[in-house]
Amino acid sequence: MKNFIALFLARNREFYRDKGSLAWSIFFPLVLIFGLSAALSNDKYVYKVGVLGDVPVAKQLLHDVPFLDVVAYEDEALALRRLTRHQLDLVVSTESQPHYWINTQSKKSFFLEQSLKQLAPGKFTRATVSGQEVGYVAWVVPGILCMSLMFSCLYGIGYVIVRYRDNGVLKRLRATPITALEFLSAQAASRLLVSVSTLSLVFAGSHFLLGFPVLGSWWLLLLVAVLGAASMIALSLVCAARIDSLEFMNGLLNLLSWPMMFLSGLWFSLDEAPELVRQLSQLMPLTHVVDAARAVMLDGAGFRDVLPHLAVLLIMAVVLMAIAARAFRWQKE
Secondary structure: OHHHHHHHHHHHHHHHHOHHHHHHHHHHHHHHHHHHHHHOOOOOOOEEEEEEOOHHHHHHHOOOOOOEEEEEEOOHHHHHHHHHOOOOOEEEEOOOOOEEEEEOOOHHHHHHHHHHHHHOOOOOEEEEEOOOOOOHHHHHHHHHHHHHHHHHHHHHHHHHHHHHHHHOHHHHHOOOOOOHHHHHHHHHHHHHHHHHHHHHHHHHHHHHHHOOOOOOOHHHHHHHHHHHHHHHHHHHHHHHOOOOOHHHHHHHHHHHHHHHHHHOOOOOOOOOOOHHHHHHHOOOHHHHHHHHHHHHHHHOOOHHHHHHHHHHHHHHHHHHHHHHHHHOOOOOO
16 A cells, blocks of 8 residues: 555656646646637527438428428437427427427527428427527537546556656566556556546636536536546556557557547537447447536436446446556566
8 A cells, every 4th residue: 555655646746746737737628618618609500300200201291391400319308308408499200190399498499380380381290398508618518528538547647657668667666566556556546636636627617707507416527527537547558558659659549539539429419420430439438428427517417317327437447457457567578
């Protein structure tokens, strides 16, 4: 335990003395969040319609209504949740008697329904939902925070360990009684503390200034961040277990982080993506962190609602950490 504590404190001091890394961890996500808030508009020029059931039948029924972007959904609850957030303007079901839902608090739903009554009279029965608009900025903020956490975890530990191996620090540590598991656990605990602490500061500051919604528990959000950070730290440790070259490590981390950014639903919804892409995204820890964070912040989800995501993140963290400890090498070949 003494070895673990000494390594943990030493790594923390090394990070806090590096003022550039500390400033980047805090200010980069803040700049990105505020930049998006200032630059993005929620104006749309196309009505977005979710379809439950047979899409060709729905398109035929809606043939006379212009400017429609039709998206197929298999899950009625998901489609209606998108409608309550104003991410869809209408939900149509072709099952049995065709019917539609509108959001009574959405202007676009109102005008789309007027067009539907005039251009497709008598084809549908009506149902309603209600809910306040969740703009793109509020929707993307959880993703930006999770992206910041991912970069902090992947580059903040794996790159450092490869640098230690490259400059001979690990070779000297090998002569001490420290085991690979103690060393990796201390590095992981230090990075977990740093990443979650800086993310909490960024989250609190941006929430205070922008006032984006947080409908669920802050403590549950913290748990999501901790397990998400643990899984991505473990992934970085697996990459760093045997690599000697800083350039190769940088390329490998880029190879991991960029697909996760685009396939995790961070910037845009994967509702319209092919099934293969959606299945692939479930193998990425960032996907589960983003989905759980959005569910808590925007839907007020509780522990049971996000438990599947938390379980996947925990399993990833434990399995990857075990692989990293098993494969770890102290010095260059």
